[in-house]
Amino acid sequence: MTATAEPEIGKARLRKEDARLITGQTRWTDNLQLTGMLHMAVLRSPVAHARITNIDVSRATAMPGVAVVLTGEDFAAEQGSLPCAWPITEDMKSPPAPAMAVDQVNFAGEAVALVIADSAYHAADALEAIDVDYEDLPVVLDMEEALRDNDLVHPDLGTNKCATWIFDSAEAGVGTNVEDEIASAEVVIERTFRQQRLIPAFMEPRSVVVDTTAGMFTVWSATQIPHILRWMLSAVTGISEHKLRVIAPDVGGGFGGKLQVTPEELLCLLVARRMGRPVKWTESRTESMLSAHHGRDQIQKITLSARRDGTVTGLKVELLADMGAYLRLVTPGVPILGAFMFNSIYKFAAYRFVCTNVFTNKVPTDAYRGAGRPEATFAIERMMDELAVELGMEPMKIREMNWIKHEEFPFNTVAGLTYDSGNYEAATARAMELFGYDELREEQARRRSSGDVVQLGIGISTYTEMCGLAPSRVLGALRYAAGGWETASIRMLPTGKVEVITGTSPHGQGHETVWSQIVADKLGVPFEDVEVLHGDTATSHKGMDSYGSRSLAVGGTALVHAADKVLAKARTLAAHMMECDEADVEFASGSFSVRGTSTVRSLGDVVLAAHVAHDLPEGMEPGMDADATFDPDNFSFPHGTHLCATEVDTETGMVRISRYVAVDDVGTVMNPLIVDGQVHGGLAQGIAQALYEEATHDEMGTLTTATFADYLLPCAADLPAFLTDRTTTPATSNPLGAKGVGEAGTIASTPAVVNSVLDAVRHLGVRDIEMPMSPERVWTALQGRPDPGAGDVAAGGLGSIDAQGGQS
Amino acid sequence: MHISVNVDGVTYADEVEPRLLLVHYLRERLSKTGTVVGCDTGNCGACTVHLDGHSVKSCQMLAVQANGHEVTTIEGLARDGKLHPVQEAFRSNHALQCGFCTPGMIMQAIDLLADESDPDDETVRKGLEGNLCRCTGYQNIVRAVQDAAQRMKPGAGPKQEQHSDEHVSSKQPVGGE
Numbered sequence: 001m002t003a004t005a006e007p008e009i010g011k012a013r014l015r016k017e018d019a020r021l022i023t024g025q026t027r028w029t030d031n032l033q034l035t036g037m038l039h040m041a042v043l044r045s046p047v048a049h050a051r052i053t054n055i056d057v058s059r060a061t062a063m064p065g066v067a068v069v070l071t072g073e074d075f076a077a078e079q080g081s082l083p084c085a086w087p088i089t090e091d092m093k094s095p096p097a098p099a100m101a102v103d104q105v106n107f108a109g110e111a112v113a114l115v116i117a118d119s120a121y122h123a124a125d126a127l128e129a130i131d132v133d134y135e136d137l138p139v140v141l142d143m144e145e146a147l148r149d150n151d152l153v154h155p156d157l158g159t160n161k162c163a164t165w166i167f168d169s170a171e172a173g174v175g176t177n178v179e180d181e182i183a184s185a186e187v188v189i190e191r192t193f194r195q196q197r198l199i200p201a202f203m204e205p206r207s208v209v210v211d212t213t214a215g216m217f218t219v220w221s222a223t224q225i226p227h228i229l230r231w232m233l234s235a236v237t238g239i240s241e242h243k244l245r246v247i248a249p250d251v252g253g254g255f256g257g258k259l260q261v262t263p264e265e266l267l268c269l270l271v272a273r274r275m276g277r278p279v280k281w282t283e284s285r286t287e288s289m290l291s292a293h294h295g296r297d298q299i300q301k302i303t304l305s306a307r308r309d310g311t312v313t314g315l316k317v318e319l320l321a322d323m324g325a326y327l328r329l330v331t332p333g334v335p336i337l338g339a340f341m342f343n344s345i346y347k348f349a350a351y352r353f354v355c356t357n358v359f360t361n362k363v364p365t366d367a368y369r370g371a372g373r374p375e376a377t378f379a380i381e382r383m384m385d386e387l388a389v390e391l392g393m394e395p396m397k398i399r400e401m402n403w404i405k406h407e408e409f410p411f412n413t414v415a416g417l418t419y420d421s422g423n424y425e426a427a428t429a430r431a432m433e434l435f436g437y438d439e440l441r442e443e444q445a446r447r448r449s450s451g452d453v454v455q456l457g458i459g460i461s462t463y464t465e466m467c468g469l470a471p472s473r474v475l476g477a478l479r480y481a482a483g484g485w486e487t488a489s490i491r492m493l494p495t496g497k498v499e500v501i502t503g504t505s506p507h508g509q510g511h512e513t514v515w516s517q518i519v520a521d522k523l524g525v526p527f528e529d530v531e532v533l534h535g536d537t538a539t540s541h542k543g544m545d546s547y548g549s550r551s552l553a554v555g556g557t558a559l560v561h562a563a564d565k566v567l568a569k570a571r572t573l574a575a576h577m578m579e580c581d582e583a584d585v586e587f588a589s590g591s592f593s594v595r596g597t598s599t600v601r602s603l604g605d606v607v608l609a610a611h612v613a614h615d616l617p618e619g620m621e622p623g624m625d626a627d628a629t630f631d632p633d634n635f636s637f638p639h640g641t642h643l644c645a646t647e648v649d650t651e652t653g654m655v656r657i658s659r660y661v662a663v664d665d666v667g668t669v670m671n672p673l674i675v676d677g678q679v680h681g682g683l684a685q686g687i688a689q690a691l692y693e694e695a696t697h698d699e700m701g702t703l704t705t706a707t708f709a710d711y712l713l714p715c716a717a718d719l720p721a722f723l724t725d726r727t728t729t730p731a732t733s734n735p736l737g738a739k740g741v742g743e744a745g746t747i748a749s750t751p752a753v754v755n756s757v758l759d760a761v762r763h764l765g766v767r768d769i770e771m772p773m774s775p776e777r778v779w780t781a782l783q784g785r786p787d788p789g790a791g792d793v794a795a796g797g798l799g800s801i802d803a804q805g806g807q808s
Numbered sequence: 809m810h811i812s813v814n815v816d817g818v819t820y821a822d823e824v825e826p827r828l829l830l831v832h833y834l835r836e837r838l839s840k841t842g843t844v845v846g847c848d849t850g851n852c853g854a855c856t857v858h859l860d861g862h863s864v865k866s867c868q869m870l871a872v873q874a875n876g877h878e879v880t881t882i883e884g885l886a887r888d889g890k891l892h893p894v895q896e897a898f899r900s901n902h903a904l905q906c907g908f909c910t911p912g913m914i915m916q917a918i919d920l921l922a923d924e925s926d927p928d929d930e931t932v933r934k935g936l937e938g939n940l941c942r943c944t945g946y947q948n949i950v951r952a953v954q955d956a957a958q959r960m961k962p963g964a965g966p967k968q969e970q971h972s973d974e975h976v977s978s979k980q981p982v983g984g985e
Contacts, residue, residue, distance in 0.1 A: 018899040021907030022891065022914065024842015024882035031841035121825070121832075203846050203854060203908040203942045252844075252908030253942050285847035508906030508943050673902045677944060681905060684945035708851035708940065716933040716946040745945075 008521035009736075012673040015513040016532075020250075027249040029207035029220045034278040037209075038067055040271055041123035042264065042281070043113040043130050044290060045105035048141075048361040048701025049153070050134035052103050055113060060129040065122030067275065069130065070114045072102035075270060080236040082326070083261055085228075085481040086333035088357075092163035095154040095359075097326040099263035099270075105134070106153055106325035107363050108702050109290030111263055116271055116279065139701045143299060143320045143358045153325055153359040162323050162357035163332060167339050167415065169351040175414040178305075178350040181314030185305030189386050195375045196771050197297040197322070197695040199289055199705070200368045201713055202507075204252020206292060207282040208265050210272035216243045217272065221265055224254040225545040226505055228329075228482070230537050232261040233269060248535035251507035255685070256367030257292055258507065259547045260329050264291075289706040294695055295368020297322035298335060298375050302342075304383045310391055310398045314350040315414075317342050317379070321357050324364035331366045332357050333480065337466075337548075338372030340415040344380045345424055345464045345639060346402040351414040361701050367547060369685055369746045373465045381461045381751035389762065395755070396428070396437075399462050410732075417466065419637045420732040422665065424462060427727045431641035431663040434723055440645055440659070448763055455764075456658075457646045459756025463748040464639035467740025468733065469548030472631050485631035486555035487542045490519065490562045492624035494611040496604035498523065498530045503543015504555035505535045509742065510674045511551060517670055518556055518736070522563035523603060524590025542629075549740030552670065553636045557734040561628035570606045570624060576617045577601050577609055636731040636739035640664035644752040648760040653779025655691060655757055657720040664744050665727045668737030672726075675741050679724050682745020688714050689746075690753035692772050712772075811875040815840060816884025824871045830864075831855045833871035834881060842883040842911050846940070853939030856912035857881045863919035865912075865938070882911035885918075893959035894918050894952070903952035905943035913939050917953045926957050 020026050057069040072079075075098075082097040100111045113130050117123035138151035146153070146160040153160055169175025182188055209220040217239060223229050226246040234241040251258065264281050272279040283291070298321045305314040321335040339353045370377075384402075388395040404411045406423040413419060432438075437458070444456040469475075470484030491499040500515050516530040533539045544550075567587060574592035575582040584595045593600045606624070609615070613622035645659040662679055669675050692712040696704050705711040730737025750771070757773050758766065766781045812821045815838055824833060834840040834857070845867055846854030855867040858880040866879075885892040894917050897903070904910040913936065920927065920935035927935065932950045941949060 014899055015902065017907065018904060021904055021910050022882075022895040022898050023886060024840075024911050026842065026907065028841070028844060028908070030845075031835075033836075033839075121827075201942055203852065203906065203940065204844070205846065251906065253906040255942070285849070285852070510905070677902050677905055677948060680945035680947045681943045682945075685942075707849045708847045709849050713940050713942065715938075715940060716936040716950065717930075719933075719946055721929060721950070722945065722947055 008517040008527060009670055011517060011671065013513055013517055013527065013671055015510050015674070016516060017510060017512050028204060028252060029209055029222045029249055030282040032209045032220055032280065034209065034211055037278040037280055038116050038118065038275060039120040039123045040268055040279050040281040041115045041117070041120065041127050042111045042287065043115070043127045044287065045101065045108055045110045045112050047105060047134050047136065048108040049137040049139045050105050051137060052101060052105065052112060052132060053135050054133040056131040057113065060115060060126040063122070063126040063129055065118040066126045067116045067118065069126065070116065070271070072098065072100040072112065075100050076102045078237070078270060079266065082263060082266065083232045083236060083329060084327035084331060086330045087479055088165050088332045088336055089163045092332060093157045093159065093161065094327050095157055099266040107361050109363055111267065114267060114271065116275065120282070139361050141360055141362065141697060141701055143322050143360065146358050146360050147356070153361055160359045162327070162359055164354065164356045165336055167353040169414045172416050174412065174416045175348070176350040178314040178316045178352040181350040182303060182305045182316065185313055186308045187306045187387070187390060189304045189383060189390055191302050191383060191386055193300045193302070193379055193382060194770055195296040195298040195300065195378065197365070198295045198368055198689060198693050199695050199711055200255045200257025200292070200295055201711065202253035202255055202257050205283045205285060205288050206258065206262065206264065207280070208268040209278065209280045210268045211278045212272050212276055216245060217269060218245045218247065219265065219269060220247045220249055222251050222258060223248050224251065224258040224505055224507055224547055226535050226537055227503060227543040227545050229261055229265065233266065236266060237269060246537045248505050248507070254507045255369040256295065256371055256547060259367045260293055285708060286706045289711060290703055291363060293328055293364050293366035294324070295365055296375060297365050300375065300379045302379050302383055304387060306387055308391065310387070310393050310401055312346055312348055312387070312402050315343055315348045317353045319355040321355055322362065322365055323357050323359050324362045325359060326364045328364045328366045331364050333478070334365065334367055334371045335375070336372065336478065338376035340417050340466060341373045341376035342380050343414050344377065345404055345462060346380070347404060348414045362697065369682065370743045371548070373743065374686065374747045374750055377461065377463045377465065377747045378751045381463065381755065385755045385758070395460050399460065400428070403462065418634060419464070420634060421729045422464065422637060422639050423727060423729045424639060427639065427663045427665050428462060428641040430725055430727055431643050431661050434663065434725060435643040435659060435661040437643065453651055454647045454649050455760040457648060457756040457758065457760025459644040459646065459752045459754065459759055461642040461748045461752035461755065463642070464637050465744060465747045466635040467549035467638055467743070468553030468632055468636040469550040470635060471633055482544065483631065484544060484554065485629050486544055486550065486558045487627065487629040488555060488558035488562045489627045490566050490625060492566060492607040494608055496525070496529065496607060498525055500530060500532045500559065501540045502532060502534045502555055502559065503540055503545070504551040505543065505545045506551070507546065509546065509551065509678070510671070514552065514670045514674060515556070515559060518559050519563060522560060523566065525603065549742040552736065552738045553731065553734050553740050554630060554632055556736050556738060557632070558628045558630040560735050561630055562626045565626035565628060566624055569626070570603060572617060573610055573620065574601050574606050577606065632733055634733040636667065636733055638664060638666045638739040638741065638744050640744065640748060642748040642752040644756040646753065646756040646760055648757055648778060650761065650764065650782055653775035653777070653782065655773055655775070655778060657687065657753065659723070660720050661723045662745065662748065663725045663727060664741070665729050666741040666744060667731040667739035668728060669726065670736070670738065676724055678741045679745045680722055682743060683722055683749045684714060684719055686746040686749030687719065687753055689750045690771055690773060692718065694772050809872050811872055813874045814878040816881055826870065826872055828871045829867055830869040830871045830874050831866035834866060834879070840881050840883055843881045844908060844911060846908065851940065852909070853916060854909050854912040856915040856939065858915060858919065863916050882914060885914070892918070894921070894956040897952040897956035897959060901948045901952035901955055903944060903948040909939060909941045913941060913949060917956065920953065921957055921960060925961070927954065
């Protein structure tokens with residue numbers, strides 16, 4: 001066996017997935033064409049809040065190719081309510097969430113009617129012939145205004161307040177009382193930041209195909225969560241779970257945006273059931289922007305107390321989180337995922353987190369890359385800079401004096417978590433060296449003293465995050481409706497080839513490659529001899545899917561355990577075959593041998609013997625397959641130090657990232673090529689939040705950034721080349737030592753960029769600039785004027801404003 | 809309307825509605841599903857193909873506008889089982905993750921390399937401005953394009969793989985319906 005001649009784990013293997021992706025031999029959901037297939041098009045509400053008084057479908061129904069036009073009334077009896085799996089508090093308000101509006105629309109983009117036709121073109125034509133009469137209701141957009149309950153999104157609830165969730169370190173017995181710390185503090189800093197609303201903007205638009213033939217419902221969907229989707233579709237429709245098969249074929253990105261049970265998935269299924277024919281729906285980009293869930297959208301009021309020497313003592317976080325109009329799958333829980341991360345790597349004595357979730361007439365928010373943790377990291381890293389400014393201290397120094405030292409792990413945090421491992425000193429030292437920190441500070445001083453038009457800023461983000469979602473008991477304690485385990489199966493085929501079945505559901509991450517590496521490494525089989533099956537509930541019947549940087553730390557561990565089971569059984573059979581004591585059997589490079597002899601049986605020989613079962617030890621079952629399910633007992637905690645240098649043109653407000661260094665500690669690396677790629681992509685999305693992206697609405701609640709011409713996804717020319725490196729402190733919570741890397745870049749980079757821009761212009765009197773830091777906003781701040789966005793609720797983002805409610 | 813279009817070396821004759829987009833003609837009628845649709849405003853470039861050797865966004869063209877022309881898609885790049893050097897370079901440099909933008913990105917990169925045989929970082933980034941990727945942060949895409957430029961230099965490989973544009977535009981239509 002060649003595979004273990006060098007370790008597979010850690011090797012920069014080129015990806016197995018690429019062969020089909022670079023040649024166009026892919027299977028995206030929209031590629032599917034089934035015999036007799038109908039096409040579904042969705043009419044969406046152009047208004048954010050209104051009663052539907054009448055829908056006239058007669059003209060549309062008569063149009064060429066149209067099979068049927070359906071409205072909410074047609075589904076009212078069967079559509080139920082879309083699931084929310086995370087009722088964060090016992091008294092959380094949760095409005096019914098119909099897949100299609102019946103008598104009221106609550107956000108612009110909500111489905112109000114469907115056309116089912118013989119082609120997508122005919123279906124789209126007929127949409128224009130549907131007449132809907134709306135009676136406008138007051139539109140609720142701003143969270144603070146919403147909390148006054150003057151106008152209600154859902155009058156039946158009696159309030160726009162969804163829930164309030166609290167963590168208090170004193171009450172939890174893991175820290176002191178934050179009010180005491182603030183009262184006795186030498187320094188108190190209070191700031192308010194706005195996390196603008198973002199759109200996940202996966203490149204593949206969502207698509208669903210439902211087939212009703214073969215005596216069951218087969219649902220193809222561009223989803224991250226085929227297993228959860230099957231469960232939830234069954235729960236909502238009453239279709240028996242064993243009569244539902246969900247397939248996530250090639251899926252073109254997700255970033256949390258496809259972690260959802262969507263109205264369109266449910267509607268496609270209901271239409272297929274009604275028509276008894278296959279049905280396809282594929283969204284346009286604008287539909288995606290209007291109706292797929294958004295991310296972020298919080299107002300963060302942060303109070304930090306410290307001593308004059310720079311030692312932090314207390315941290316109080318008061319959040320408002322915009323739910324949008326409905327609670328989707330994990331909508332209310334997203335800000336709660338951040339609750340444990342505001343204290344980050346620093347040793348606060350006291351911590352209090354209060355989050356109030358608010359309904360507005362906007363598309364629901366839900367998971368977007370990082371989901372709660374980018375918001376937390378942004379706030380604390382901005383606050384550490386604010387403290388440094390207040391005390392006149394070097395910002396890295398103030399972080400260093402407050403962070404957990406490497407010899408202090410495992411460390412119990414003030415948020416009640418136990419960080420298992422880490423080395424913040426090592427990552428920071430490496431980052432500062434790669435960055436040329438001291439030289440850049442000198443350059444910055446030169447430009448300041450010469451009054452250079454282009455000022456230089458240096459931004460720091462020393463972050464940590466929690467990955468590997470999640471220990472099931474923790475999820476239970478947080479009132480999440482499901483577990484956080486993951487499962488894997490290994491099928492040892494008689495020819496020696498291996499099939500791996502995983503409950504994770506990759507959509508660009510490269511699991512087929514890395515899972516093959518893990519199995520090759522453990523079993524000593526060639527990398528090429530492993531096939532990874534995923535994303536089909538018929539082959540992979542059990543799983544919790546992919547999100548939250550969980551796949552490797554949880555799903556990879558399940559795979560290791562399954563491989564261990566294969567080897568344990570194979571060892572017993574090998575001993576039987578070689579007529580020796582099991583204790584004398586050694587395994588190396590894919591072969592069993594008897595210690596001290598030349599007797600050898602390859603794993604393939606043993607697998608074949610198990611398969612033919614002619615001569616097995618007493619009581620041994622034929623075959624060599626194994627399953628394992630792993631439930632982690634802790635999260636994993638990647639960390640790192642990101643440094644960003646920006647050049648800010650003080651005449652135009654233009655920001656250019658001149659250097660970006662990311663040193664991440666994501667634990668043991670399976671494939672460095674893939675890890676670097678994940679970091680690059682994560683950085684791009686975090687930088688985009690800092691500089692480019694924002695979902696904005698007009699005063700009527702219409703999304704004004706509903707195309708890629710308006711919503712500024714960065715292109716290649718908008719981003720710098722990144723310098724990435726790693727330090728490695730293995731996670732102790734799983735045998736691979738892996739922590740997770742999917743979200744790290746996004747979590748870390750936003751505050752690094754914002755801190756950098758502010759560092760460039762703070763000496764010119766600028767105290768804060770809201771995200772995204774567009775040239776207009778930077779320029780305006782440099783003129784010493786209030787931000788044009790501040791106070792303008794319809795701009796979709798108040799941005800970062802200080803406690804006094806304005807900028808300098 | 810009647811059109812005759814050569815796609816990936818095969819000539820197709822079809823009746824199409826005047827409003828049919830080229831990308832839908834490729835995907836729905838010819839089953840060339842390697843070319844994908846990522847947006848409806850011509851911003852993302854996922855649908856990029858070559859028309860007579862030059863990149864176009866096939867969601868911004870009507871099928872009838874391709875009448876009498878040659879279209880090359882991602883599915884027509886490999887020759888005799890050998891990948892195009894840009895395809896090879898994308899794989900070798902991990903320039904794709906979910907892969908949805910990749911067909912368009914590769915087609916645009918080939919077009920770029922026809923004009924710039926040894927592009928620097930900035931030239932590549934500017935040349936790919938019309939193609940969006942949400943996964944990679946572009947770093948490895950830039951690297952792949954530069955790597956492909958080296959692979960395509962004279963003497964770096966068999967002639968027919970060195971310059972796709974030249975190859976495509978000199979190619980005679982074969983087959984047909």
